[in-house]
Amino acid sequence: MMPSRSSQWEDTPETHLRQIIECLSSLIDLSKSVKVFAVKWQPIRAKLEELRSVLASMEEGGGVQGNPAFSRLMSAVMSSVTEGFDLVRRCVDLSYSGKLLMQSDLDIILAKFDLHSRSLSGMRAAGVVAPGCAIVVPRPASGACKEEMRFYVRDLLGRLKIGDAEMRRQALVSLRETISENEKYVRIVVEVGGVVSVLVGFLDLSDREVQEEAAKVVSLIAGFDSFKSVLIGAGVVSALIMVLECGSFVGKEASLACLAKLTENSDNAWSVSAHGGVIALMKICSSAESDPRLIHPACGVLKNLVGVHEIKSFMIEGGVIQMFISLLRSRDDNVRIGAMEILQAMASGDERTRQLIINGGGIRSLMRILDPSTTVSSRSREVVLVAVEKLCFSSATSIKTLIGHRFLDFLLYFLQRGEVPVQELALKVSAKLCAASEEANKAMGVAGFMPEFVGFLDSKSSEVRATAAEALSIMVLVPKSRKRFIQEDHHVSTLLRVLDLDDGNSGIKQSLISTLLAITRSSVGRRKVINSGYMKSIEKLAEGEVQDAKRLTRKLSTNRLRTMLSGIWYS
Template identity: 60%
Template sequence: MGEENPRQAPNTPESSTTESSIKQTTEIISSLIFLSHSVKVFPVKWQVIRNKLEELNTGLAAIENCDSSLNQSFSRLIVAILVTVNECYDLARRCVDLSYSGKLLMQSDLDVMSTKFDRHLKNLSGIYTAGFLTQGFAIVVSKPGVGACKDDMRFYVSDLLTRMKIGDTEMKRQALVNLHEVMVEDDRYVKTVVEISDIVNLLVNFLDSINVGIQEEAAKVVTLISGFDMFKGVLIGAGIIGPLIRVLESGSVLGKEASVRGLQNLTENSDNAWSVSSHGGVTALLKICSSGDSRGELVAPACGVLRNLIGVEEIKRFMIEGGAISTFTKLATSRDEAVQITSIGFLHNIASGDEPMKQIVIREGGIRALVRVLDPKTSFSPKTREIALRVIEDLCFSSISSMKILLNYGFMEHLLFFLRKGDVSVQELALKVAFRLNGTSEEVKKAMGDAGFMQVFVSFLEAKSFEVREMAAEALSSMVLVPTNRKKFGQDDRNIGFLLQLLAQEGNSGNKKLLLSILTSLTSCNIARRKIANSGYLKNIEKLAEEVSDAKRLVRKLSTNRFRSILSGLWHS
């Protein structure tokens, strides 16, 4: 408990040379750090002192081999540090032995000691950056080349760590810049950084720096590390969430952007959701998203973080109470593509599989915003429109009331436009959506027939893709089951002729069943039936009926209807 320190400095440290004093000082500091772990009282204050001792020891160790004998300022600093360390050693022994006279007095003594170490660190940093010590120690280590070995990488990173610990503000910032640079160039450095645990802890502390440059660069490095799944746990264990959110609340624009990207990476699964929420992250993120003057580079990842947190029901409800639906509905029509995509994704995730939530999204204008994205008069990207189409399909097609609202906003007209003139990717998706829309109700089928969808489906019957041809034929087969659609379809001479021509073509056997189904349905319409019977393809159909049962059914329908027509003529003669 109360053993003497075997490495304690002599009573007259002035008599030691500078070189031996550095080594002696680092040994005493190491011994004091070890002893401090035995102290059970005032743990917070001792932890603060221990952190400063470790930082001081690193700084001294880094310049132990310097040619500093001609630097009187450095010699005087070593003497002062030795005196302070000996004083601290005495306090540590008294705390271990509980032999101090009073708690308040000891607390005051520890505060004074902490202040003295702060002053020593500041003085060491000043001497270091003044350049007096560079001759004997390679402060500026060259960046290893491409494919460098692990030892060279570690040596370079350790040098950067030293600069970050004892350098002045600009040196620390530049060390962070260099660290980020090599990590971007070669991701092996990320593992090296994480293995040197001091760096991660230092980065976390830098996020609370009052210097904007240091805070920004630290956030960039942390965000880079957070992109690797295997290292996320290290950052979380170092307490990264709170500092990142503090940057998000009061940091610079660049700091916020880096911070929110880091949070997005760290919340890709819901394990860290509660940590973000408990530090006020949800409120801060909603504030960013609702602020009209925030840049897309900030809003888009902020949307992404909130989207990641939806999986926790309590947080989801808190977002809704905070006006998230209204906020993201507005963002769905943002001019920034990334913001649009993430906000539409948020609305999709929060309402998917939750009927009451779908109704909230609809009431807040969610469907109107999504339909607006599809308006051909707007300049939204094909990618955004594809996402909007998918979300509309998922949110609206299962509810009659939602379908009515959707159609009232002009969705059908926009869908028809993209079927006719859309980019290939949007056109194919529009066909799939139209195919499903066609299956929702008889009323919708009739509306689609009135709008002109049947003619578009006919045009897809010649598509190169078998899937597209089959989908178009199946949709058309379903639509002509509606009497008004059959009549409208049969009134266009080109429709019947085109179907009969496709049926006669070789190599179209894959769609023959559907084509026959369409033609069979059309026989219930007098106009269409007559056109089929009077066409030059009747013999082809009769020949096909010898082998195909569906063709037999079509011939039978045509024959029956012709016999009925003859009887009807005789009856009225």
């Protein structure tokens, strides 16, 4: 179907170019015999004809093919042509493994030929310039006019198109530094025709340093929402995924950063999936040879993708839940965090997935991370607390499993000894847990959570005080917990003192009054409140129309009157 490898590259650059043109012609003719996926093959054939036309015009002009950049691009074109012959053969023989996979392969080859065509057109427009004769234009000073900036960007574009590998690398470094220092350059870079196409084309080159620098520049551009569509239109997704599959560590790192920014928009998730990105990302996460510094950002991109139901279903069928649960046992802190975050995202609003995670050993693995005896970062503690709440608090069975895995012991430990961010998050989670389950509420009363909540009522943070007050108002609804609370004089006095002092948060007052209403159900509780010396404060709140304060005042006043009458009667 095409010339043998031994005859592909002979004496001169002119001969090489002639052979590529002949191979393109042969591929065009053979593609016409394909009966399946005719709609897919039509744009591929049009792109092949466009490529052949550009190369034919270059052959007539002469001289360009002596340029090193042109030679490298010709190697890439020939590689894509070889791949095209293989796709033709599989379509003709009906030897492909699946329709969806073949459609994806055809989309990828179309993107490759489109990339080659635009790169060649750019070279033809630039002409042939000897790299050693290039004049380097200095970067404009800060505050330079737009025309000076455009001129500088155009000069960089010229060096990118016709320079050798080192000149290209230096131009890319200059472009990256320029964009980083002055955001106004980003719009100019995008507006100057050809820059984005050249950058995307460099992602497909074998020169690692050029590929890495191009990926960094593209990632910077992707940080601006208004320019993401330009990158997508230039075919950046397929190029980035190719870097993930066969690029260097630096190239993969920059490509992952770029994909993370692009997939913040769920519309771009389909493009990543169509070009085989989901499989490439899953491979990074599952491979024992993957650098942990790549696994975390790969998890981040996948987290963006699971917002699309079909993509999430495909991932689950591929076994990602067990893969991410196994990553929870990683020694790398960032890997564990990435795994926890994506599991949480997958389970959001999806009971079936939540159960798959729990039944797959998710709770056990999360508790290993939360265990105070393990050496993990505070950030890991925070993420695991949030993940546990999202995954487990909506099910009584899951909460029971949590309690069986010592979750209350760990939670109480961090309430007492955790670093401030972890401690405050543990308080929020504790409040939500006692509200989510009566069984958990009872167990927390026995375990000793109430004294910790009372202690937080003296916090300088109004948010912390409000959370502690809310948790107490829920816990005292359990009779045994209420009895424990009343038995401690310090608890009641602290509650009343905070109620008297806290003037800024009506939510705190409401929770504290709800707690008082609960504890005054017992005669001991009522007596302690009446004898506390804070009755005037409570009456003042009732006068101020604070919700439930009037009920509390009537309750306590009636009881106080009965006590007085009882004293008179028996005197």
